[in-house]
Amino acid sequence: MRGGNGKVAYIDTEGTFRPDRIVPIAERFGMDPGAVLDNIIYARAYTYEHQFSLLLGLAAKMSEEPFRLLIIDSVIALFRVDFTGRGELAERQQKLAQMLSRIMKIAEEFNVAVYTTNQVIADPAGGVFVSDPKKPAGGHVLADAVTIRLMFRKGKGEQCVCKIFDAPNLPEAETVFQITPGGIDDAKD
Template sequence: MIATLKAEDQSQLQLVEREAIDDEEDLFEAIDKLISQGINAGDVKKLQDAGIYTCNGLMMHTKKNLTGIKGLSEAKVDKICEAAEKIVNFGYITGSDALLRRQSVIRITTGSQALDELLGGGIETLAITEAFGEFRSGKTQLAHTLCVSTQLPTNMRGGNGKVAYIDTEGTFRPDRIVSIAERFGMDPGAVLDNIIYARAYTYEHQYNLLLGLAAKMSEEPFRLLIVDSVIALFRVDFTGRGELAERQQKLAQMLSRLTKIAEEFNVAVYMTNQVIADPGGGMFISDPKKPAGGHVLAHAATIRLMFRKGKGEQRVCKVFDAPNLPEAEAVFQITPGGIADAKD
């Protein structure tokens, strides 16, 4: 369990200051820099109104999408893209440069040492981590713990940043944040102030909330985006096989947006997922289940974690799929202070 902080250390944790990430300013280039390349300030404002606040984010849009912005012609879009290419290098880089870029990855502690070791240090920035499992398997509890641990300084295996929480199931509980903050020795009021929360009711609302995040993340140091859960509203708003193709297409667009946010602002994206019965799971599996969302969701997630119940308050996390982690399991426990190591 992480040691309680000394009183003098608390001042640096209470509010995450902008100065703390001055050394990371080069992670993204503000869209305002296009003005120095001869782009009209009015056109830059149109891009911002469409939710594009960085040159990196601009390069993640197709020209077809950009011409759909009111007031931007094809000629203007071509000129804007040329200017952005001069500011941001989106071409080839060497493997050595890619390794250097990976050094900007921050791993945020989960509160459990065993779970951190399983994940290679914690929940990664620049990646989407998906946790799926039945109800009461600990997915939302991990989300609440990460809301607090993300605000710890990096020397305490935190992210030294703010948190955005999109809730589609109505399971966010601020009182849980208070008790978890007390466990980490942090001021609950300041911790809650560093979390921005939104309740989504339709898949369109969910997507629009993601579009609005770019403005906030370009101005303040965010380190974590939580979507709990990613699939719930799509399962409600689209019914039957006739709408399945459209559902998967809309889901793919939203997941693409999550990937771009993770890479544009160096944030960790943690999303929870539901499970569905798998009749073809095999006769040797007593209760076959698989994650909802199909292949679209499977390919979008960088790291997939399968959660299941253990004995009592214990839970088991298994690495289901990851590009750099071995397939292994870790046991953790749900406590009043959030996720912690399991006690024998």
């Protein structure tokens, strides 16, 4: 629909990419699913080093073709697998910072929007008065590297809740919505 007028790169660290989900989305907007899928390049990463290597190769590809979006799902997953325990936390955060720096450089150099998903961890310091004591994995290194942080969670029944945690031009807020076969309905602030 001439939105970004370029390709999408999808780096999958958890094996959750589903091309069959793209088909009904494309059809909903009157687009050719095959053409949409042809504009998505996909790579599965298996270690944090492999993820970094994919980013380097992707930068070379971006210098040849116009890309407008880079999706990394999930940016922290492989770091949590490859580095375990408090003894490796400092090294993990250092390697994570290097990867985030590479991602920011790609975004700036190739004028690409970046969308990353993250995992959450239990926050025992959340206290008894917090109904959902979870916090984003990756700590301050990850939080400081992104511009906008959103958290999605299941609401009542079929509802979903999106909370803005951090955005330069928006206050912290929540909205409730429902995803239906026809799209997103009943957005409420």
